[in-house]
Amino acid sequence: MHDLARYRASTVLRPLTLPILALSVAGFLAVGAAVAETIPIDRIAHIHDLAVDPDNGTQLYLATHNGLFVAGADGQANRVGDSTADLMSFAVDPSNFDMFYASGHPVGGGNLGIMGSSNRGVTWQPIAAGVGGPVDFHAVTVSQADPKVIYGMFNGLQVSRDAGLTWGKAGSVPEKTFDLAGSALDSETAYAAAMGGLFVSPDGGRNWNPVFMQKHPTTLVEISATGQIYAFVYGVGLMKGDETGTGWKVQSADFGDRYPVKMAIDPRDPDRIHVVADTGAILTSKDGGRTWGSYRGHDRETPELVAAARKTYEQYCQSCHGENGVGERPKDMNGQDDYGFVAPALDNSAHGWHHDDANLAHTILNGSPRNPRMLPFKEIISETEAKNTVAYIKSLWSFRSLACQGALHMKCMR
């Protein structure tokens, strides 16, 4: 997707009208998953796709370069099963949450074809090779309207109408397609997010029509069980609309030069969405994409906790770091105190986001070795209050700063 780095645009998108379709909703099932190996989420090399754990909305399944993991808001990811295959694409059956599909590369090289797991990734079986296979689908989507219909991308678009057992060629895909989503309303309708924009096919992939008049690169498309459609349009922002073609609007535009590449919608709460950013960071929105926070801690960081931490900040920190974290002398970037520093901004404008959460909490509790004005606050506030203050500081950050936090900031230095 490096073509995106050169792309710049900012305009209002005008939707073309789509046909109105019938409605269907997915059901639930519940079973746990086995675990073996644990690593911090930010050490995972490549997250290719993700899905919300249907039993526990705070947990995510991550399809990675080294197999499947289930991650929690504590920042840890546990391996599911023992496969370490490179899962390039991944999908959960919306009518049977125990059933997973994946494709990609086995450890020794070559292609996996279409793999299925009926126990949430603990064990996998090959289901089919696909047309011209074994295929390596770089995108796969199960129709929410008819979960027996699965679309996969490999030398164009392929389709199965019997839950992956047999496959046929469906048609081509728009040039440089990054992501696919099956309609929640009609199994013949599919969407493609591509370099040339967002496209919809009304006839199982034979023909593709642009959804918007402008042709901005679109990195992801995802559809909720009730037919709400999300698309990230580079240079414009995260768009949300209705599959009927109405109500398209920009949910948020403050992404800077970062962008989300995959999305998972919580099946129990469609306003709760998670994305993987191009840097590999996972971000969460609890309000349908209007505001964003780190996935890490999202189960803890309620609006009440952040409001209380804001009070702590106003009481102990604001006198130096300024209102809303703008810094001690926001108009004088070269301002210095007797020690050669002023209290830096803690919002997006300085480099607080170069530090991970533990680092920031450490500075708050132990002070700065370079400047005694930054006190060791451990005598004054508790460790929990310090961590909560970090959550408040991060609530001041943009998607870009969150996507670039900590070790990931090196990916954001161009």
Ligand code: HEC
């Ligand atoms: C008396 C002024 C003062 C107060 C009060 C103060 N700080 Fe600081 N803070 C500083 C200075 C000065 C620095 C820069 C230290 C340095 O450059 O090493 C700093 C640095 C920091 C840093 C590191 C930022 C970075 O980008 O590396 C964090 C985080 C921080 N303060 C958080 C807080 C929090 C949270 C509070 C309240 C609990 C607080 N500070 C209270 C003066 C203050």
